[in-house]
Amino acid sequence: MKQRLQYWLAALVFATAVGGTTTVAVIPSPVFAASSCNTGFLTFPAWYDGIVAPGSCEIESPDEKGLSLFVRTIALNIVEMILQLVGYISVGFIIYGGYKYMISAGSSDGIAKAKKTITNAIIGLLLSIFSVAIVNLISGAI
Numbered sequence: 001m002k003q004r005l006q007y008w009l010a011a012l013v014f015a016t017a018v019g020g021t022t023t024v025a026v027i028p029s030p031v032f033a034a035s036s037c038n039t040g041f042l043t044f045p046a047w048y049d050g051i052v053a054p055g056s057c058e059i060e061s062p063d064e065k066g067l068s069l070f071v072r073t074i075a076l077n078i079v080e081m082i083l084q085l086v087g088y089i090s091v092g093f094i095i096y097g098g099y100k101y102m103i104s105a106g107s108s109d110g111i112a113k114a115k116k117t118i119t120n121a122i123i124g125l126l127l128s129i130f131s132v133a134i135v136n137l138i139s140g141a142i
Contacts (some may be wrong), residue, residue, distance in 0.1 A: 007088065008054060033047050042084075043083045044085075045077050045080055046073060048074070050077070051073050072139075079135055080135075083128055083135070084129055086124065086127075086128040089124070090122075090125035092122070093120070093121035094118055094122065094125070096117060097116075097117035097121060098118065100115070101114035101118070
């Protein structure tokens with residue numbers, strides 16, 4: 001058990017070091033300036049974040065050279081939304097597992113199911129953090 005905890009701690013340190021932070025967010029290239037028209041829901045970005053014309057809220061039409069950057073920006077925004085959704089769902093399952101643990105009333109079956117739910121949710125949360133680190137690493141390299 002102690003060795004397993006050490007592996008999880010090492011994995012968390014790795015994700016923090018590679019990803020920069022432990023938040024679930026993919027940050028597109030710093031070339032894109034924040035605009036007042038890039039609004040999202042909760043922490044989700046707008047799908048068009050980073051492709052609007054400076055000073056206006058109209059989406060710029062890409063030219064031949066900028067098409068790959070245009071598509072990459074939209075893809076990174078969608079990946080960020082999906083990864084944030086996975087993080088929110090994982091936290092929801094952790095809360096659900098805690099609720100199941102509280103209402104198990106000492107039943108060994110209920111406690112085991114609740115612990116399994118919490119464990120799986122934590123694994124899912126760690127996987128989403130690692131995937132954020134990997135996406136940040138790859139998008140930074142591109």
